Amino acid sequence: MRFLLAVISGKLIHFFGKFIKRATNLPGLLALKICPYFFKKLKFKGKIIAVTGSNGKTTTSNMIAHILRSAGYSVANNSEGSNISSGIATTMLTCCGLGGHIKTDFLVLEVDERYTPLIFKDVKLDYFVITNLFRDQVARNGNPDIVYEKISAAVNPKVTLVLNGNDPIITRLSPNNKRVFYGAEKTALSYETSPFLTQDCKVCPLCMHTLSYEYYHYNHIGRYHCLHCGYETPKLDYAADNIDFTTGEFTINGERAGVSYKPLFHFINTTAAVGVCTEAGVPLKDAVAYAKTFHVSAERYNEMVCCGRKCVLLLTKQNASSLDMSISYLLEQPEEKKTALLYVNNVLYTGYRDISWLYDVTFSRLLNQVDHVICSGNRVYDVGVRLMLDGFEKDSLLLVDDLTKIKDAVAETEGTIYILAASSFGDEDGILEALK
Numbered sequence: 001m002r003f004l005l006a007v008i009s010g011k012l013i014h015f016f017g018k019f020i021k022r023a024t025n026l027p028g029l030l031a032l033k034i035c036p037y038f039f040k041k042l043k044f045k046g047k048i049i050a051v052t053g054s055n056g057k058t059t060t061s062n063m064i065a066h067i068l069r070s071a072g073y074s075v076a077n078n079s080e081g082s083n084i085s086s087g088i089a090t091t092m093l094t095c096c097g098l099g100g101h102i103k104t105d106f107l108v109l110e111v112d113e114r115y116t117p118l119i120f121k122d123v124k125l126d127y128f129v130i131t132n133l134f135r136d137q138v139a140r141n142g143n144p145d146i147v148y149e150k151i152s153a154a155v156n157p158k159v160t161l162v163l164n165g166n167d168p169i170i171t172r173l174s175p176n177n178k179r180v181f182y183g184a185e186k187t188a189l190s191y192e193t194s195p196f197l198t199q200d201c202k203v204c205p206l207c208m209h210t211l212s213y214e215y216y217h218y219n220h221i222g223r224y225h226c227l228h229c230g231y232e233t234p235k236l237d238y239a240a241d242n243i244d245f246t247t248g249e250f251t252i253n254g255e256r257a258g259v260s261y262k263p264l265f266h267f268i269n270t271t272a273a274v275g276v277c278t279e280a281g282v283p284l285k286d287a288v289a290y291a292k293t294f295h296v297s298a299e300r301y302n303e304m305v306c307c308g309r310k311c312v313l314l315l316t317k318q319n320a321s322s323l324d325m326s327i328s329y330l331l332e333q334p335e336e337k338k339t340a341l342l343y344v345n346n347v348l349y350t351g352y353r354d355i356s357w358l359y360d361v362t363f364s365r366l367l368n369q370v371d372h373v374i375c376s377g378n379r380v381y382d383v384g385v386r387l388m389l390d391g392f393e394k395d396s397l398l399l400v401d402d403l404t405k406i407k408d409a410v411a412e413t414e415g416t417i418y419i420l421a422a423s424s425f426g427d428e429d430g431i432l433e434a435l436k
Contacts, residue, residue, distance in 0.1 A: 009034060028091075054131070061077060067291055085118055091109065092107070114147065117151075160180060181234045206229050211224050255288040306432075343423055355382045407435060
């Protein structure tokens with residue numbers, strides 16, 4: 001009876017919640033309060049794919065759902081990224097009947113790393129994709145090794161693990177499970193020595209001796225080996241290769257692939273999506289073709305015209321590796337004149353105000369590479385101080401603590417505007433509206 005009440009109440013809240021934009025978490029939260037064993041009561045005969053990791057969860061899970069739908073399967077997924085227990089419960093509420101039967105072929109779930117053991121003790125996975133692990137929201141998550149232990153506790157003996165083979169933190173996970181590795185071979189933009197301040201895996205996670213790298217893709221992602229115990233990058237079952245960063249063309253196991261969004265991490269995440277869909281039954285050639293038709297959400301990457309100039313939005317997670325990659329993308333673009341607009345807000349709307357992660361970002365790479373730097377958001381002065389510590393002169397920075405003045409600041413600059421928005425939960429809309 002409690003389960004039936006939870007389903008009915010949740011569905012009603014979901015219906016009415018859509019009108020007040022409270023339809024992603026609130027229905028599931030209510031259902032779990034009414035019926036704490038809600039997940040156990042659900043009945044599903046299809047396959048469940050989960051995606052977790054520090055960066056890339058939302059885009060990767062949405063691409064997986066896109067590929068599967070394109071292949072003719074019915075799919076339910078939490079496309080808006082509501083990835084804690086209440087968001088997962090909401091997703092299941094929307095596709096189950098009153099008896100708890102879910103009739104789709106696939107459930108594709110993006111899940112917050114720390115919630116994986118809570119959710120997957122009752123929800124049995126078929127495929128578990130892990131994108132990467134970085135120092136992320138340290139006040140909340142602590143060290144990546146703590147997050148690794150949470151994910152490890154969520155792995156059941158029968159799940160197929162789909163792991164980023166370029167990340168030495170996660171490739172040691174559950175060696176007794178079936179494991180499929182994906183990643184990228186060396187590219188034209190790979191580094192022999194790391195230019196990044198952050199590297200979360202300098203020592204071998206097995207024997208604690210120094211970890212050596214043949215090359216770095218970014219941060220601690222690359223081709224690695226331990227001279228002491230032999231721990232090394234595994235053979236990649238799905239490998240991105242021959243990457244052309246200008247056209248977005250590349251190959252996955254020899255099949256011609258392509259993306260419209262061209263940072264290196266997106267090539268790797270695309271390979272992850274193709275890999276898990278192939279493992280789930282979609283022919284590789286078809287999976288590659290369907291992935292090519294996927295477009296990244298405009299909330300995460302968008303090109304537009306603002307203030308009469310080309311403007312590129314790059315939504316950045318509030319961790320150093322994510323912002324480092326957005327900086328890399330900016331620096332790789334061919335325009336002669338560029339303006340970097342750093343829009344940084346508090347880490348979470350719940351009140352976490354830790355800004356220590358800014359000191360792990362390699363802002364110095366922007367020195368003499370952009371014409372102007374504008375700082376905005378409610379951490380504007382923290383960003384300004386951080387940039388000055390990396391060598392920027394105070395007079396070279398435009399600090400804007402009032403969005404109504406952002407257009408005046410932009411008018412003082414030249415070139416393409418790159419908005420690096422380290423902003424939680426869609427707050428980047430504020431600066432876009434101010435610019436427009």
